[in-house]
Each structure stands twice: as structure tokens, then as C-alpha cells.
Amino acid sequence: MIKTKRFGEWFEIIVPSHWDGLSIDSILREKWSAPKKLIHSMSMEKQIKVNGEIINWHNPLVAGDKFQLKLFQEANFDVIPEYHEVEVLYEDDHMIVFNKPAFMDTHPNSLHDETNTLANAAAFHLLAKGEIRKVKHIHRLDRDTSGAVLFAKHQLAGSLLDKLLEERRIKRTYLALVHGKLTLKKGTIQEPIGRDRHHPTRRRVSPTGQPATTHYELLETFRKEDLSLIKCQLDTGRTHQIRVHLSSIGHPLAGDLLYGGRPIINRQALHAAKLQIPHPFTEKLISCYAPHTQNHILDNFFKDWSHKL
Known part of the structure; x- marks a missing residue:
């Protein structure tokens, strides 16, 4: 597992041995496949340092170096925050997993009119914690389907999680x-x-x-x-x-x-019922189990299977 730490707006990764010799540029472009626009923005805004210094992005990193990224700036919500009682299954600085109730859309079709979706609930949850984030759903469920849904809490996490989903590494x-x-x-x-x-x-x-x-x-x-x-x-x-x-x-x-x-x-x-995610930064496998507690008829059949999968 890769060692990481947060310092305010900055996120620090201790360069692991299997990254030894990689450059900032190769990590962003090849290993992470980060969007070109995001890479350009991080470069222009000097949002990446190594050991506290701005360095040439093509210089090789050494195991043990402190690779520091400014990830946690405020970003306006693109949906209207509204309270809904939704269970949080997992949360850290980069992502959050909710147990979506049935009869709730994952995201609004009209960003400025609808407020009864999981995305609105996600925005309210973060707002209540003092986090102003543009949350992004990584996958979705049908309105009538319940269970685990993954959101990213910043743009780089969203890009990495999209890639993991595309590579079928999110189960x-x-x-x-x-x-x-x-x-x-x-x-x-x-x-x-x-x-x-x-x-x-x-x-x-x-x-x-x-x-x-x-x-x-x-x-x-x-x-x-x-x-x-x-x-x-x-x-x-x-x-x-x-x-x-x-x-x-x-x-x-x-x-x-x-x-x-x-x-x-x-x-x-x-x-x-279950979502498994290799963490985009630490590489630790995160397993989320979503209990089903919303329909008494289904509860009789699903029982405790969510925790046995």
C-alpha cells in the first residue's frame, strides 16, 4: 500500500519503490491517464511539488520522495445541495460511496431544477461538513435499483476512478x-x-x-x-x-x-450489494457492503446475503 497524507489543500504521496525512476509527467500522463486540460492547469498553477520544491516534470523521482499535489481547492457544486437521508458506506478525501435508496435518481436531468437525486444528497452531505466540492458520480443505478454508488470528490480522483471502471478493476x-x-x-x-x-x-x-x-x-x-x-x-x-x-x-x-x-x-x-474499489492513490482494496433495508418483502429474500458476497 502506498503511504499518503493530507496537509490542508495539499495531498502528499510517499513515492513507492515501484515508482522509482518515474517522472511527474509519466505518472500523470501514462500511469494515471489524467486529462490534458487538468495536467495543463496543474502545471500553470504550480500545483505539484516534490519535497516542497517546484521541479522539472521530466526529472526522475526516487523512492521515498514526497510527491505533493494541490487537490483540495473549493469548487462550486454543479447541483443544488438538498438534504436526503442516505447512508454513507465509505468516505475519504477523494471518494465517497452511498447506499442509494430505491425510487431515487442517481443524478438530475436538469441541474438547476431537480433536487431529489443522490447527487443533490451528496452535495448536501459535503456542504454540511464544510467541503465545497464538485462531486461526480462514477457509475449510476436505475431509479428503482438500490445499493452502492461511487462518487469522486475532486477532478483527479474522478479521472482515476473512471479509468479503473473502464479497465474493469472496480467490481x-x-x-x-x-x-x-x-x-x-x-x-x-x-x-x-x-x-x-x-x-x-x-x-x-x-x-x-x-x-x-x-x-x-x-x-x-x-x-x-x-x-x-x-x-x-x-x-x-x-x-x-x-x-x-x-x-x-x-x-x-x-x-x-x-x-x-x-x-x-x-x-x-x-x-x-457490494462494491470493490482499488484505491486510486493508496492502491488498497476498498470493499463496501450495502445492506438492504427498504422493502420488507425483499428483505425476507435478501436477508444477510449482502455481507456474504
Whole structure:
């Protein structure tokens, strides 16, 4: 694990042995793939030092050097902060994970009008702590899906977390309650997903769609109710991916009327129960477990599975 420390607006990384010989430029551009605009801004504003000094960005660093970045300046919220009771699963100086309730959008469609989304709650949470930050969601959940959602608290963290998600190093595990009894204990669905031209919001398996991969594993079968509890992990993050894929194999989510589920509950039975993140700066693996406590019917099926995944 890489040793780090915060000093006010500055963040300090003790250069680890596996960074020995790298330059500031190579860390920003190659290792971190930071945006060019951000790199230029940090250079012009002299927001990077080594051992307290401004140095040539092409000079090699030595293990043990203090690599210092000015990351924690105030930045105006781009959404309206508003209080909502939302559980925080993990938080540090760079990122925050919330347990999103069902029936809440991840972010507003209109930044200046909507205030009832998770992004608004995130902004209020930081404001209450005296942190003025332009928070950014790294991934999203459907409005009716509950569970863990990751936000970045500054621009460089957002860029690094985006890269980790793209490289499939951030692992998302879902609990899903589906109709029917699964014949296979484990399986992988690799079917491209595209828009359904006959419906404004529905997606479907389509040969011309985007590649999508969902892995699933049977956890428990409820014979009396003709339901199965499964866990799903995604290699891709297409809109409605789990819902479309499970419906395509004849096991739609309970409550998911859009994709063939029956209305035994008032929403699709899908919960983002676990999120694993290799920390973008320390490289420590952060594991977040999101308890499900919002729907008594689903609670009976999900039980304590969130902590067993």
C-alpha cells in the first residue's frame, strides 16, 4: 500500500519503490491517464511539488520522495445541495460511496431544477461538513435499483476512478430476485444490448447493440414462490443490462414489468450489494457492503446475503 497524507489543500504521496525512476509527467500522463486540460492547469498553477520544491516534470523521482499535489481547492457544486437521508458506506478525501435508496435518481436531468437525486444528497452531505466540492458520480443505478454508488470528490480522483471502471478493476456485485428456478448454478450471458425501436426506454438483446457480459450465480431457490435469488457481476455497464440479460434467458426480475416480471413487489428486485474499489492513490482494496433495508418483502429474500458476497 502506498503511504499518503493530507496537509490542508495539499495531498502528499510517499513515492513507492515501484515508482522509482518515474517522472511527474509519466505518472500523470501514462500511469494515471489524467486529462490534458487538468495536467495543463496543474502545471500553470504550480500545483505539484516534490519535497516542497517546484521541479522539472521530466526529472526522475526516487523512492521515498514526497510527491505533493494541490487537490483540495473549493469548487462550486454543479447541483443544488438538498438534504436526503442516505447512508454513507465509505468516505475519504477523494471518494465517497452511498447506499442509494430505491425510487431515487442517481443524478438530475436538469441541474438547476431537480433536487431529489443522490447527487443533490451528496452535495448536501459535503456542504454540511464544510467541503465545497464538485462531486461526480462514477457509475449510476436505475431509479428503482438500490445499493452502492461511487462518487469522486475532486477532478483527479474522478479521472482515476473512471479509468479503473473502464479497465474493469472496480467490481460491482448485485443481488437479484428472479422468476423461475435456474437450471444452472453458474453462468455467463454475453449478448449485445441495444435500444428497442418500439419503446422509448426499453433495451433489448440485439446483434447490432453494444457488447455486454453478465456473470451470475445461484444463491438460493424459493420453490413455494417459484423464485431464485442470484448474484450478478458485470464486465460492462450497459443501460438495464442485468434486467435485459436475465429476461433474455427466461428469468426476468421480480417486479420488473418492463421486462416481463410479475408485480409481486413495487419495483424490480435488484440491489447493488457490494462494491470493490482499488484505491486510486493508496492502491488498497476498498470493499463496501450495502445492506438492504427498504422493502420488507425483499428483505425476507435478501436477508444477510449482502455481507456474504
